[in-house]
Amino acid sequence: MEKPSDKPRFVTVTVSDTRTEADDASGKALVEELADFVHVRHAILPDEPARLTELVRGVIASAEADAIVFTGGTGIAPRDRTYEALSALFDKELEGFGEAFRRLSWDEVGPRSILSRATAGTVENVVVFSLPGSEKAARLGARALIAPVLSHAVDLLHGRTKHHGKHGR
Template identity: 55%
Template sequence: MSAPSRPPVRVATFTLSDTRTLDDDEGGRLLGALLRDAGFDLVAHAILREEPTLLTEALSRLCDDDTADAIVLTGGTGIAPRDRTIEALTPLLDKTLDGFGEAFRRLSWDQVGPNAILSRALAGVMRGRVVVALPGSPKALDLAVNQLLAPILAHAVALASGRGGHHHR
């Protein structure tokens, strides 16, 4: 007897940039395509200026509306003065998934060498949703989706939402 199938994971994405538009948002388009190819249901995409209050409001709205099971951000994870995604996101997280950032940087090392340590990619849980912050480069997005998110996101969403297998009664 086979296990009951779960509905596809609903994923919303954001590109965080002060300069991108829908016309030139290559990273956002690639991220969406990679997630769809991995079997996820892309439910929304938007471009947000790198303003912490805009990110806080957008994430809160998605959680309030129960629009997405997971939220994947691209951009703003470096160390440049305008890179403020991590500072805006961290206080919103109920739990952090430290292994995600560690694994991302380890795998990135093979592609870009020591520059991998300049990435502050991270993942965590906010109000029962998995939230992931990724760099904006196409190579980074491909690596993150195919080597990290595709294998674990459905399970992580099930656990974070309380629908997974590690319940304590």
């Protein structure tokens, strides 16, 4: 049986100018959907690229977590700048994450799913995921996409696993 300390550690971040701990349903949804992993802490930050960059750099510098999961700031409104802040940091972008999220969202919201700029990538040895700010989107992305790959992604980043056979098994 896997020891709790062997499980990936993650930080969650709600990007919002208006949400508080009391009404942050998306942040709570991420923690619930990723309950099989070790939640380190949660932050609520305004959609200010310098603040988001500072948080990512701080998590890396302190080796606080293996992953950071953001919710919010992924749309096309003038204030939505999370995508720009995070993608500028990525060493490797995981294009398939955004594609898969929009595909899954299509079944729930139809053509509006193309307005999402959900993204993921790696920054040094931390995997970073960014989901839309609605509770439903946060749950969907965390449950269907992040939870199934988080341990493997972290192991790959730390050189603890390799691909086997034609299908990575």
